[in-house]
Amino acid sequence: MSSLRLLSTLLCLGVLPAVSADLQLIQNAAARQGVSLNGSWRAIVDPYESGYYDYRYKPQADGGFGADKKPASKSDLVEYDFDTAGRLQVPGDWNTQRPELMLYEGTIWYQRDFDYTVPPGHRIFLWFGAANYRAMVFLNGVKVGEHEGGFTPFQFEVTATVRPKGNVLIVKVDDQRKQDFIPTVMTDWWNYGGLTRGVRVIDVPGTFVEDYSIQLEKGSQTRIAGWVRLNGAERGQKVTVRIPEAGIAQTFTPDSAGLARVAFDARLDLWSPQRPKLYDVIVEAGADRVTDRIGFRTIEARGGFYLLNGKPVFDYNMLILAQYRWEGTDVLAPGKHTIVFEYTYDGPGIAKGGSGELKVDGKVVATGKQPNSIAFLQVSDETFDVGVDTRTEVNAKDYQVPFAFDGKIDKLTVNLGPMQLTAAEQTRMREAAARAKD
16 A cells, blocks of 8 residues: 655646747648648669769769759760659658668668649748658759758758749658667667658748647646747737637737747646547637647646546556556545555465555545456566656556656655465575576
8 A cells, every 4th residue: 555645736747848949840730731742752772872972972062863963965974863763652661662671771862743833922841750860852953951860850941942843852861870870870679761751841921830839727727828939020920829619719919039928718628538638729820820639638746646637546557468547536626635545466376466446535536456467576666756757658648758746745655565475486486586696
């Protein structure tokens, strides 16, 4: 049995994120106007990187294969041709698309054509969900940018480079491992290369909603807080946040940097695993309009327990094989509380089940049965976190690590019952421990 006495002023995951003045990545790319460039791309395998470097291993002045040259005559030595190259699907890794590329690590050049007419006053971006590991992007023979990192999105503005017809997009992707890369030279997972996530043309007005965060205010279930950041010459234009289903429309004025702080009251149905309610949330600024689907909830850490929308939860993840959950039905009132989870084991014997009770101030608020347990012993201090969860989430649907506690824990008590092993099992355990020491 364990008991926990604590204050109700706790960490909530609905905090206001730090906003950097130089943040430029367009959020919610899938909801933006534009076109998808997913599908079949031409691809040239370049194991020696001769498509970019000369014989002295210096970058070629014209970008090499990125220039997409065509021979002007029979004597013109252009030793590559995307028009006759094989194809790869985007998004996707190259390793599993062709048997001969299964073990390949190095450079592959991707190419595809597209048309796009830019509306007057609009701006155009090329947006990539991910490219593993280093990417170099060319549009119509012009190098527009580079990115390093295989698991993060990136973008480049190409408003001045894109043309209505016959755009040629070429991406050099290199997944060679190095000591300071992810993965490093010695690694324990497979290094898949390629344009592994989607590619889009994003079309936005001259001033647009670049990024936003709309969520419950820390410590509240009835007030929305957040921010909206604008990008463009007219960053002072009004920002409106709408939640049509709740009849909400609130307008805010950005500061000189284009940042609008958002705060307003709202009584919403809160998201939970049992009822995953989502709301359409619309963010508007001038000619731009972005629609998102957002679930509103609160998460508060309480030592080995946590609160979901103000209700106490005790969650046990049994090696991802099964999930056992005890959750109270009522929201805790402000003030001090004693929360107890009491577990009764169905022993003696190994891997038996048991029953649990979750109590708040002496009242049973949830009960449940666990049919079996793990068939081995664990060190009691292994990932035994109090006040912060730094490893793997007990339930990733409820919270994500690092998950810290910023309140006050008055006392944590863990009461262990008697050994629940038979005499023969205890003997085998001691013998196994002795062998492990050898």
